[in-house]
Amino acid sequence: MKHIDVAVGVVLSSENERHNQDRHFFICKRSAKQHQGDKWEFPGGKVDAGETPEQALARELTEEINIDVKSCEALMQIRHDYVDKQVCLHVFLVTEFTGQARGAEGQESKWVSGAELANYEFPDANQAILHTLAQKGLCT
Ligand SMILES: Nc1nc2c([nH]c(=O)n2[C@@H]2O[C@H](COP(=O)(O)OP(=O)(O)OP(=O)(O)O)[C@@H](O)[C@H]2O)c(=O)[nH]1
Numbered sequence: 001m002k003h004i005d006v007a008v009g010v011v012l013s014s015e016n017e018r019h020n021q022d023r024h025f026f027i028c029k030r031s032a033k034q035h036q037g038d039k040w041e042f043p044g045g046k047v048d049a050g051e052t053p054e055q056a057l058a059r060e061l062t063e064e065i066n067i068d069v070k071s072c073e074a075l076m077q078i079r080h081d082y083v084d085k086q087v088c089l090h091v092f093l094v095t096e097f098t099g100q101a102r103g104a105e106g107q108e109s110k111w112v113s114g115a116e117l118a119n120y121e122f123p124d125a126n127q128a129i130l131h132t133l134a135q136k137g138l139c140t
């Protein structure tokens with residue numbers, strides 16, 4: 001089966017303005033044509049040959065949401081088998097960035113609170129991310 005490494009960024013709104021509980025997350029909607037189409041995602045994409053996951057994260061977040069990552073921490077790795085492909089998600093918490101986050105490829109995008117995250121449909125592999133964010137007190 002096809003195996004791909006993916007860098008995924010959980011982008012957090014700045015800590016200055018909000019208490020930890022109220023920090024917001026930037027999410028995007030996948031297009032109908034993409035794998036796991038029409039679901040919501042944390043922005044990111046495939047790790048290219050010769051790139052580290054962190055380098056891929058920085059490149060993808062600039063391409064997809066127009067930000068420059070200034071500080072991030074590795075959150076977790078998730079292996080998941082979809083029927084058609086196997087993914088390894090390298091998930092990072094992006095805690096500092098410059099630029100205004102927006103859907104730079106025309107995709108729908110928004111800032112949502114931790115409590116609101118549960119109202120959006122994500123690919124199955126993301127359940128583990130939401131669980132870890134809840135453990136860290138960042139979402140409910
Ligand atoms: N970006 C992203 N991908 C995810 C998430 N959860 C998840 O299972 N994936 C899977 O990871 C894979 C790679 O992501 P991608 O489609 O964004 O890759 P990409 O940006 O390089 O773009 P492309 O598909 O247009 O070539 C997809 O199979 C997608 O279903 C998530 O939260 N964010």
Ligand SMILES: [Mg+2]
Nearest residue numbers: 043044045046
């Ligand atoms: Mg992508």
